[in-house]
Amino acid sequence: MPGVDHCLQEAMTIPGAVGASIVDYTTGFPVATTGAAPNADHEAAAAGTADVVQAANSRSLFVSAIPHDLLEDLIITTAGGYHLLRIVQTEFDSRLVLYVWLDRVNGNLAVARRKMQRLTDELIAT
Amino acid sequence: MVPTKTAPPRELLTQVAGERQTGALVVGGHPGGAVYIFEGRVIYAESPAAPGVGELLTSSGRLAGRTWQNALDLGTSTARVGRLLVEQGHLTQGELELCVLGSTYDAAYFVLAAEHATVDFLPAATHWLGPVVHIDAAAVLREVRRRVRLLDEIHPNPLIDTAPVIPVTRAPRERVTLTAPQWELLVHADGQRTPADLAQLLGRSGYATIQELRRLAAQGLIELPGVRVPEGPDFVRLAQHRGTSVPVTRPSLKGESPSVPVIKGQTESPRPDAFADPPPGLPPPGLPPPDLPSPGLPPSGLPPPGEHNAGPGNRPRLARRKPGAKLPKEIAAAENPPVHQGTDEVLLKRIRTALRALR
Numbered sequence: 001m002p003g004v005d006h007c008l009q010e011a012m013t014i015p016g017a018v019g020a021s022i023v024d025y026t027t028g029f030p031v032a033t034t035g036a037a038p039n040a041d042h043e044a045a046a047a048g049t050a051d052v053v054q055a056a057n058s059r060s061l062f063v064s065a066i067p068h069d070l071l072e073d074l075i076i077t078t079a080g081g082y083h084l085l086r087i088v089q090t091e092f093d094s095r096l097v098l099y100v101w102l103d104r105v106n107g108n109l110a111v112a113r114r115k116m117q118r119l120t121d122e123l124i125a126t
Numbered sequence: 127m128v129p130t131k132t133a134p135p136r137e138l139l140t141q142v143a144g145e146r147q148t149g150a151l152v153v154g155g156h157p158g159g160a161v162y163i164f165e166g167r168v169i170y171a172e173s174p175a176a177p178g179v180g181e182l183l184t185s186s187g188r189l190a191g192r193t194w195q196n197a198l199d200l201g202t203s204t205a206r207v208g209r210l211l212v213e214q215g216h217l218t219q220g221e222l223e224l225c226v227l228g229s230t231y232d233a234a235y236f237v238l239a240a241e242h243a244t245v246d247f248l249p250a251a252t253h254w255l256g257p258v259v260h261i262d263a264a265a266v267l268r269e270v271r272r273r274v275r276l277l278d279e280i281h282p283n284p285l286i287d288t289a290p291v292i293p294v295t296r297a298p299r300e301r302v303t304l305t306a307p308q309w310e311l312l313v314h315a316d317g318q319r320t321p322a323d324l325a326q327l328l329g330r331s332g333y334a335t336i337q338e339l340r341r342l343a344a345q346g347l348i349e350l351p352g353v354r355v356p357e358g359p360d361f362v363r364l365a366q367h368r369g370t371s372v373p374v375t376r377p378s379l380k381g382e383s384p385s386v387p388v389i390k391g392q393t394e395s396p397r398p399d400a401f402a403d404p405p406p407g408l409p410p411p412g413l414p415p416p417d418l419p420s421p422g423l424p425p426s427g428l429p430p431p432g433e434h435n436a437g438p439g440n441r442p443r444l445a446r447r448k449p450g451a452k453l454p455k456e457i458a459a460a461e462n463p464p465v466h467q468g469t470d471e472v473l474l475k476r477i478r479t480a481l482r483a484l485r
Binding site for chain 2: 002003004006007026027061088091093122123
């Protein structure tokens, strides 16, 4: 049975992965982390991640009026890397997001996105 | 056992974690709670203000109440409830870990945010859930401090965290935007429920609930508990003032008037004043007639408060059935209870787990 640590280990096998974490986006707290983080600070990265998700989730045009058209991924690209955020949909109340930081040279956005989708599905398989 | 003492709970946690002890750190006060430590690492925390793993999983519908109860019955004595749920295929390991992590940090905030409280350390005590996660005590403490700060940045009024939630009668603006959790809170706030009650009712984490409430307070959509207290005496004085000008029918009105101070939490002090100037039809206040109930009590025909309806939790008692007695015929015939519903669910889940393993 894959647990949280296993999920993060798997995330690090994504080509180009530099770091990964699971972040509680109500509080901006990194529930679990592995590998590197931007500026070597997982907690600051988590706080920033939470702000981004909150902004996309509550204060923007992306919030859909259609029921259950929920936010799935957020992808931020920089000149040096890809930052992928995928919401972990649990049935119980928890607001979690899987964050993976990819190196731009080795990373492949489509592959990484597919893999992250599978990882979050396995983590919460119902 | 360390004797009960008043101390900063955070310092004691640092101390027992540093000594790599195993046991439960029980913190008194309001809301209070307990932090469970296994060889110096935090494995679980619980507090009345934060829904526990069981409440989160059952109130969201993730687990049937019966499934949860079965796991409790089987695993409590051996402290393996968490592991049982995963082994029986009700939860994935990932879900269990995330749920335990979430509720542990949630409860830790309520247990450890207090600066001073009565603290007990019970060595060797373990939690029935069993060790699912192992968290560094320093990380828990850092996060608790950060959460306190986050709340103060939103709206620095800690009274909101414990006082009953009262939505304002009129919104302060023409157009109000709410998030889904905020809407849920406002819909279910009935003026009596505290944030802890709302969190339990909605199956939301306690911290997320008070976070949203502080945001609502900052937007002016719920009443601020600090502001309501000074209003209390005004209400009471008003009632007393009216009393002097209203004629003999007053006693019945007086029977009702305590309902105003009860809301304000000042049940005792205003009442002697209310009797200071009795209407002419009443005997002097020094000699209460035997048939006139004292103002705190309901009319003499009813039992005193505390007998039945003292609080929201105490419902009037119903007649007890004898153990093993059968249901009355009309009820037994009316509903045909589904047989072995939980067992079917257990079976189906195991079959599903087995099929998945074959894939």
